Amino acid sequence: MDIVKKPFRLLFILAGLLSLGLGIIGIVLPVIPTTPLLLLASYCFMRGSKKFEAWFIESWLYKKHLEGFVKKREMTLKQKLSVLLFADCMIAIPFIMTDSWALRAGLAAVVLYKYYYFFTKIKTVG
Structure with missing residues (x-):
């Protein structure tokens, strides 16, 4: 370190x-x-x-x-949704503020990827 x-x-x-x-x-x-x-x-x-x-x-x-x-590498569904929804709110700010369709497409791709990652790579427990 x-x-x-x-x-x-x-x-x-x-x-x-x-x-x-x-x-x-x-x-x-x-x-x-x-x-x-x-x-x-x-x-x-x-x-x-x-x-x-x-x-x-x-x-x-x-x-x-x-x-x-x-x-x-496991989280509860509530923890996953909390992280994902908070990140969605943060991503929504530049998404709304920009006029660039390329940037909006990139942000949408990030959102889709994070949902994919959280629900396929991190185990959901209890």
């Missing part, structure tokens, strides 16, 4: 804490996607601090929402 310089490690830790906080809020509010934010928090902690990474991996949040995906 790359050695991240100290100021950047602090930024990764702060981004991880922000993502973690938003992910926790997402457990209660269905409009905020829990799983993608917790994945981002995990990545940020991994890049920022071994201590934060170890703490997060031992937390109930990680075990409940991410462990199955990380270890077995």
Whole structure:
């Protein structure tokens, strides 16, 4: 793994804490996607601090929402739909704002591919 310089490690830790906080809020509010934010928090902690990474991996949040995906490449249908619909909303913004049919076709291809990937390459459980 790359050695991240100290100021950047602090930024990764702060981004991880922000993502973690938003992910926790997402457990209660269905409009905020829990799983993608917790994945981002995990990545940020991994890049920022071994201590934060170890703490997060031992937390109930990680075990409940991410462990199955990380270890077995499996997700619940609810987790898949949460990730996919959040990504669709983010892709919809440039899709609506652009006049380029080529860009719209590219974005539509991305949407189709991510659904294909999630439902054929990631196992659906419980």
